[in-house]
Structures are given as C-alpha cells and as structure tokens.
Amino acid sequence: MKLVRLGDPGRERPAVIDDRGVTRDLSSLTSDIDGTFLAADGIARTRRALAEGALPVLETDGLRFGPPVARPGAVVCIGQNYAAHAAESGSEPPTRPVIFFKPPNTVVGPHDEVEIPRGSARTDWEVELAVVIGRTARYLDSPEQALDHVAGYAVSNDVSERDFQLEHSGGQWSKGKSCATFNPLGPFLVPADEVPDVQDLRLRSFVNGEPRQDSRTADMIFSVAQIVYDLSQYLVLDPGDVINTGTPEGVALSGRFPYLEPGDVMEIEIEGLGRQRQTLGTA
CATH class of the missing domain: 3.90.850.10 (Fumarylacetoacetase-like, C-terminal domain)
Structure with missing residues (x-):
C-alpha cells in the first residue's frame, strides 16, 4: 500500500492506495497523515481497515498530490x-x-x-x-x-x-x-x-x-x-x-x-x- 495526501495546499485529505491500485479515503481513521498518526500505529491500523473493507473508494480525478506527510517538525x-x-x-x-x-x-x-x-x-x-x-x-x-x-x-x-x-x-x-x-x-x-x-x-x-x-x-x-x-x-x-x-x-x-x-x-x-x-x- 501507499499513503498519500490529496487536494489543494493546506486542504489535503488522507488516503491510501491499496495493493490493487484503488485509492481509498482514510478520513475515518485520521484527519491527516502526520506524526501523530504515525506514532499511533497508523500504518498498522490502515492495513487492518483495508483488510476489513472499511475504507470507501475516493474519487481522485483532478486532485493534486500533496507531500505524503504533513507538517514535518524537522x-x-x-x-x-x-x-x-x-x-x-x-x-x-x-x-x-x-x-x-x-x-x-x-x-x-x-x-x-x-x-x-x-x-x-x-x-x-x-x-x-x-x-x-x-x-x-x-x-x-x-x-x-x-x-x-x-x-x-x-x-x-x-x-x-x-x-x-x-x-x-x-x-x-x-x-x-x-x-x-x-x-x-x-x-x-x-x-x-x-x-x-x-x-x-x-x-x-x-x-x-x-x-x-x-x-x-x-x-x-x-x-x-x-x-x-x-x-x-x-x-x-x-x-x-x-x-x-x-x-x-x-x-x-x-x-x-x-x-x-x-x-x-x-x-x-x-x-x-x-x-x-x-x-x-x-x-
């Protein structure tokens, strides 16, 4: 899987591209892909949600790719x-x-x-x-x-x-x-x-x-x-x-x-x- 952030600068939404290449919305798990998400076992939780089929498909046409991690401290x-x-x-x-x-x-x-x-x-x-x-x-x-x-x-x-x-x-x-x-x-x-x-x-x-x-x-x-x-x-x-x-x-x-x-x-x-x-x- 690949974690991504999609949307206009400052308004990106978190998403994941699954192993079949389908982009799915991560908003039910986190408001963003950032240090807090990663520290709280966010990658493992994303895998579980994918396995359970709990993440809806996200329509990505026209959406910009933002940096995949938000607001790095350093x-x-x-x-x-x-x-x-x-x-x-x-x-x-x-x-x-x-x-x-x-x-x-x-x-x-x-x-x-x-x-x-x-x-x-x-x-x-x-x-x-x-x-x-x-x-x-x-x-x-x-x-x-x-x-x-x-x-x-x-x-x-x-x-x-x-x-x-x-x-x-x-x-x-x-x-x-x-x-x-x-x-x-x-x-x-x-x-x-x-x-x-x-x-x-x-x-x-x-x-x-x-x-x-x-x-x-x-x-x-x-x-x-x-x-x-x-x-x-x-x-x-x-x-x-x-x-x-x-x-x-x-x-x-x-x-x-x-x-x-x-x-x-x-x-x-x-x-x-x-x-x-x-x-x-x-x-």
Whole structure:
C-alpha cells in the first residue's frame, strides 16, 4: 500500500492506495497523515481497515498530490553521502555524517512548481531517498535498532542554490537549501516493511527529458540505519520528521550540466517509491 495526501495546499485529505491500485479515503481513521498518526500505529491500523473493507473508494480525478506527510517538525539532511557526489563537489568522502537542516516550509507536493529564487544563478536538482520517522528516536543503542523507528520512505528533491550554499553561506549550507518550494516530497509514503531492500534502490533524475543522475542507494557512504542511529546521538527524531539521505553524482554542480532556468522541467524517481515532475518558475 501507499499513503498519500490529496487536494489543494493546506486542504489535503488522507488516503491510501491499496495493493490493487484503488485509492481509498482514510478520513475515518485520521484527519491527516502526520506524526501523530504515525506514532499511533497508523500504518498498522490502515492495513487492518483495508483488510476489513472499511475504507470507501475516493474519487481522485483532478486532485493534486500533496507531500505524503504533513507538517514535518524537522527536515534533516545528510550531505555528501555518495562518494562520487563528494568527488564531483571537490571534497573527500566524509568520515562521519554531515548534516544540515531545511525549514519544514520548504516541503511541497511532488508535482508543484519549484521557484527559482530571486538573485539565483545556480539552482540545482538532487534526487534523494527520504526517510520518515515513525517512533521517537533518541540515544539509540545501535544501528540495528534504527530501522524499527522508520515509518516509511519517499522520493525527495533536495533543490539547492549553489551560490547561496557556497558563496553566501558563512560556512554553512542552509542558505542554499531553504528557499520556498525547495523540497518536493512524494508522491507516496511507502511503509518501511514494504521496501524489500532500502540499500539497493535505483535513483534517477532528468532535466527536460535528458538523464542526469542514475545510481543506487547501495552507493551510500552511510546507510539508512547508520544515519538514524548517528542522528539520535545528537538530536531527537520525532514521528513525522523527514531525513533526506544524500544525493548521488550527476548534479549541475559537477560542471557537466547547465543549472536550471525558468521553464525547465525536473523529473526524479526512485525504484518502488514513485516519480515526481516539477516545472521551474520564478519567485
């Protein structure tokens, strides 16, 4: 099954796409797909309701896909988590996870317009595996515990403005990561136990139909389990929080491709988790 939120921004309704591809209304179980729902065993309750035939069919014609999790308390990002991407950025692979934050208000739907910010010269794309937390993670004892705290996975585009990130930063990256619309998420939240091997998923990105990134999560320097464990030593991960786990090589920062311009179309996908499509506009 796949959890989705459908409707206009701020008015999305919770739904689930069952194993036959039928979309069903979740409003009888929850007012939204958020941290409260996930922490209250929402995924298991959804499965039970599906098995009992208790969820009505939802007519989806014309409904927008919103981000599949509402109002994340934090969007925590891992930098340079693929060795080839670190190399194309001119950096040595990190020996410990590098983190930065994006404001939660950067999160938009998977097909919403992405705005090139005012003064931008180097807006870039980044396909990433997103981890959505389902149970509070604080001072975990080992990476083996970590995956028990993951609700599911989604596709994320960690859109970046490289001048803001590198030249205007003052030593940190968040200026280049925090512009409005800079984190399309979704279309689906796929439960963690329905992803056979999160460390062997294909990630791809395209600009105007031309291929850019093509890699697998097997190339991560730090695995999902290691990331969640490591973060739990320094901060509290709450249900509904989102972790962007890094991007593979093939971004414009490499010098191999032009940066984005108004009217360009980004498409990104991860095996089993869905595909996004965004047109670039201006702020």
